[in-house]
Amino acid sequence: MTPGLLGGIALAGALVLSLLGLALAVLAHTLRDGRYLEAARRTSLLSLVAAATSFGALEWAILTDDFSVAYVANHSASVNPLWVKLVTPWAALEGSILLWALLQTLYTWLVSLRVGRSLDFWRAPSALATLFLVQVFFFAVMVFVAHPFDRVPNPPAEGLGTNPLLQNHWMMAVHPVLMYLGFVGLSVPFAYAVAAMLARRYQSWIHETRWWTLVAWGFLTAAIFTGKWWSYEILGWGGYWAWDPVENASLIPWLLATAFLHTAQVQERKGLFKGWNFAFITLAFAATVFGTFLTRSGVIQSVHAFASGPVGAWFLAFLLGVLALGLGLLARVFGDIREAGEVRWKSREGALLAGALFFGTFAFVVVVGTLWPLVVELLSGAKVSVGAPFFNQVSAPLGVFMLLLMGIGPLLPWRQAREEVLKNLAAMLTALGVGMLIGLGLGLSLGVSLAIGLFAYNLTAVVLMVAQGVKERSRALGIPPSQALLDLAASHRRRFGSHIVHLGVALAALSIAFSQTYRYTEQKTLQIGEVWQTRGLEVRLLGLTAREEANRFAALAPIQVRATSRDGWGADGRYETRLNFYPQMSSPLATPVVRYTLYNDYYFVLMQFDQERGQWATLKIIVTPMVLWLWVAGALIVLGTVYILWPSGARLPNRQAVPSASD
């Protein structure tokens, strides 16, 4: 048996099993027969096994350099290092869809384990049916239009190699998997929502769905931050976010899932916003499909590219199907879930709704900006792109509004604001003002000073909330404040986790404001041995050498850097800037070296070198403040999410003993 054959059979098997699972789940739903449900449950495990076999076969083909498989011939090479071979399955379209489908079967199986526990028999069949339907789509795409095991009639002796951008950094082993775990993870909340609407049980789904969404959201957040980091380390322009359609495709579902996480809290506690929750989660899942459609169909380069590949049409049809299913059901049940009362804006639920609406608006703006080139091309035939300035211009005011709301929202009590909120708000606004004044006093720009103020404002809010809870508890139980803090942190995971996440967001905003405002770029051609004095730095070009590596050829320009003033703090050291030449690429890849410090990042890029005599090299230096804190912020957000999700074991018995203002 060859890997290609095994993979193909397993793939067809996975499609058949997904169809079978779908049929069984539909029967279980219509006949209300538990036996069909049990059979569907078992089918999910079989489809997971089939998908894993298929994926394993692809790995097998890549590891054994089986170039009779077209995917391996086109996207791998025998000289690739082992780790590159291991990650090659998601280096191109067909393999990515296979990974996606594999993770989908994994999530379906995990959901099948919940049947009979949190997933009652009214909702389980339709939830499983929805997930099987998604599986059918992905396996059908592979079997019919993007087969990962297509054969090459005359296998070449060597493959074409993996996309060098992926080979150039190990992050590519991690980032796509996190992204798919997040994207695919959003299918579960969608399935729960569909099941809830079909069963007309509008409350019981929300608790566990919030949990699933948080899992997917955590992966998505990690994926977005690792993607930023990859682009920073690899692309050589010193930035981390370019509002590229591929980046937007990951941001849109993240924003919508964030909106859902906020309104879901209200439904969990107060039973409100059912309609919003169904809408947000449908849109979030649809956005993952939309993103894949955008990036995989080529439609963003040109509307005319859409017709060239069949994958785009499949994804568009699937996207419309998801939207029709989710929103159609919502329209049907809308009469049932209409809310009687009115929501006060100056309350916790009001702030949560406002926050969710903000995220929804932001998502809408990103969608409009991403799709606008298509609209213009359809209307006038002109090819345009929407520049990053548009997105920056729109997201700045939205970001300020969000940061303001993020501070005050969690301090507001449910139902109606009380007097003491004003005292807290006054303290926070003072912090905002003081932060801004300090920034302006240091001669920083207005925007950056505002960012400092907003960070102080949010920090104050979290400190106030934690301090009030601790004070009440330590007074009521007569225990020391440190003990009270530990107790509260252990018993109010959601609360404390969200504090960590919110602080991470505020820190990210601060880092973005600094790094976008104060970037310093300079370049110069140096002869070997020449010393270059630039802002706070002394750079000496030590030499110029070439190196042959297994899968590439590198030109190296080692430099010695010394700090000469405070502006160059922490930059001392010897660095090796390089250009990597890959045989499958017509031009080299600039590979920057980055020196991270607590304040400035020093980013050195080899731009060009004397290819004839090896006498000179052109170097670029980019000094950006506070970029490191963006990665810290990302880590904080993910940590906060893990903190909320971490299984808590036995609940503390006195959880409800002390009514606390902070909860």
Add this chain to the structure above:
Amino acid sequence: MKPKYLLGLLVVGAALAYLIFGGLGQNLVYFITPSEYFQQAERYQNRPVRLGGLVKAGSLDYNPKTLELRFVVTDGVKEIPVRSSGATPPALFGENRGVVVEGRFQDGVFVSQNLLVKHSESYQAPKEGWTPEQVRKLIEEAE
């Protein structure tokens, strides 16, 4: 709905529309080939443009002293001289290779601030006698 809310909604909606559509109008970057430029040259003056084409063979000239990179972008029919100082590693340019440069026109020369790196896995050089449409397709696919 109370008139108070309706008014608030209108204000928020108007602000949003202003933010979006005002911003879109100003930040639209046209993507053109040299031939398209000469059809409507005045339309593309003094605004950011993305110019796509191929680096003409023999036109690439990098001055390591001034860091200035000059080359000619062609689509097989028309040509435009490009001057680039800085942002992109000149090593990434190659003759007969598809490029997309972002910048502005100044006195008949395209001054580029930025090269949009187009790394294609399956790049092929254009053949003799290709039409601009074919060249454009090549460039788009290289994106």
